Structure formats: structure tokens, C-alpha cells
Amino acid sequence: MINRERVRRAFDEYVAAYDAQDPKIHLKIEHTYAVAALCERIARTVGAPDAELSWLCGMLHDIGRFEQIRRYNTFIDAVSVDHAAFGADLLFREGLLARFAPELSEADTALLECAIRSHSAYRLSPGLRETEAMYCNILRDADKLDIFRVDCVTPMEDIFNVTREEIETSAVSEAVRACFLERHAVPRGSKSTAVDFCVAHLCLVFELVYPVSREIAREQGYVDRLLNFSSRNAETRAWYAYMRSHIWE
Numbered sequence: 671m672i673n674r675e676r677v678r679r680a681f682d683e684y685v686a687a688y689d690a691q692d693p694k695i696h697l698k699i700e701h702t703y704a705v706a707a708l709c710e711r712i713a714r715t716v717g718a719p720d721a722e723l724s725w726l727c728g729m730l731h732d733i734g735r736f737e738q739i740r741r742y743n744t745f746i747d748a749v750s751v752d753h754a755a756f757g758a759d760l761l762f763r764e765g766l767l768a769r770f771a772p773e774l775s776e777a778d779t780a781l782l783e784c785a786i787r788s789h790s791a792y793r794l795s796p797g798l799r800e801t802e803a804m805y806c807n808i809l810r811d812a813d814k815l816d817i818f819r820v821d822c823v824t825p826m827e828d829i830f831n832v833t834r835e836e837i838e839t840s841a842v843s844e845a846v847r848a849c850f851l852e853r854h855a856v857p858r859g860s861k862s863t864a865v866d867f868c869v870a871h872l873c874l875v876f877e878l879v880y881p882v883s884r885e886i887a888r889e890q891g892y893v894d895r896l897l898n899f900s901s902r903n904a905e906t907r908a909w910y911a912y913m914r915s916h917i918w919e
């Protein structure tokens with residue numbers, strides 16, 4: 671049994687050291703609670719052995735983000751730190767986990783670490799055991815589902831460190847279009863224009879593992895809202911029309 675009250679309290683205390691007025695910090699606090707709830711919902715639907723452990727995966731998955739934002743003021747791992755590995759190091763090597771869940775068994779700690787370390791990897795490593803892969807996939811699906819919400823409620827400028835002008839006028843690069851056509855996520859380093867970041871987030875739909883996750887995505891409606899983006903660039907507008915009619919196929 672996980673003491674959720676303690677986890678929530680420890681989380682609130684941890685983030686109190688950061689500037690909640692900073693929109694990036696604020697969005698990661700909300701994201702954390704949303705991902706935890708989604709993890710639990712997916713875990714219960716797919717019959718994971720311990721839905722509370724999945725909830726804990728959600729609560730701790732982005733703990734590395736707060737220090738990343740304070741030090742580098744960006745979410746872009748490529749120009750700062752790998753936030754998943756950084757967070758996992760804080761929790762499992764530097765002892766931060768004890769503040770949240772000191773009662774956790776060794777086996778559950780290993781599952782938690784596995785899920786957090788690989789939550790933002792382009793692909794899971796093929797050697798994972800079935801249970802490990804399950805906790806990883808639940809967290810990865812939940813994270814993606816809430817990214818669609820965050821994209822709808824947060825100015826893109828704050829998420830991607832680009833200007834509104836750049837988003838509204840840029841074209842979608844060839845490499846990013848190819849990812850959509852091949853129906854998979856955009857690998858890190860393949861994005862070259864501002865609107866590429868928006869399309870790359872839409873491509874996350876293709877990576878949802880569990881049917882319930884796709885159902886949640888459709889029910890939330892955020893993906894459809896993101897697809898209604900109206901670019902000032904005619905080519906990008908046409909590309910969005912194409913994506914709107916093909917994304918859910």
C-alpha cells in the first residue's frame with residue numbers, strides 16, 4: 671500500500687522550493703497530478719498488478735523537470751539534461767525517493783525506476799520483462815495523453831521556447847511529415863522548424879499502446895483541438911487538413 675497522502679504532501683513540499691509563478695513550473699505541477707490520475711485509470715483498465723504503483727509512477731515521473739527548469743529554463747533535453755535520467759538519479763541514487771515512499775519494496779522500487787528512467791525514451795529497450803514493460807507503457811501513454819491537454823492550455827511559446835510568429839508562419843519539415851506518414855513519433859533532433867514541435871506532439875497519438883489510451887485521447891478532444899490550428903502559412907494549413915482527416919485511421 672502506498673501512502674498517497676504522504677506522496678502528495680512530499681510532492682507539494684518539494685515543488686514549494688521552485689517558483690510557482692513561473693508558467694513552466696506551474697504547468698509541470700498540474701501535469702504531474704494529471705498524469706498520475708491517468709496512470710491509475712489505464713492501469714485499472716488493462717489489469718496492471720498494482721494501480722497504486724502506476725499512480726506513483728505518474729507522481730514522480732517528471733521530478734527532474736523542476737531542477738531542469740531552474741537551471742536551464744527549458745524543457746528541451748537536447749540543450750540541457752535528459753530529464754528522465756536526471757530525475758531517476760535524484761530519486762534512486764541520491765535518496766530522494768525516501769521523502770515520498772520510504773515503505774516501497776525493493777521489487778516495486780525497481781519497477782518504478784524502470785518506468786521513470788525510460789518514460790521519455792524514443793523506444794523502450796527490448797530486453798524488458800513483461801511487468802516492467804507494462805508499467806513503462808502505462809506511464810508513457812498517460813504522459814502523452816496529458817501532453818495533449820498541456821498543449822491546449824499553455825501558450826506554445828512557453829512550451830517550446832519559440833515565438834508565436836514562428837509557429838504561425840513556419841512550414842512543416844520533410845522529416846517530420848515523413849514521421850506522420852509512417853505513423854510514428856518524431857525522433858529527437860529531427861525537428862527543425864517551430865511548427866515541427868506541434869506536429870511532433872500530434873504524432874504521439876501513433877505511439878499510444880493501449881486501446882483505452884486511444885479512447886481517452888478521443889474522449890478528451892485535445893488532439894482534435896490541436897488539429898484545428900490555423901497557420902498563416904498556406905502549405906502548413908494544407909498539411910493540417912491532411913492530418914485532420916488521417917490521424918485517427
Ligand SMILES: [Fe+2]
Nearest residue numbers: 731732789790
Ligand atoms: Fe517527462
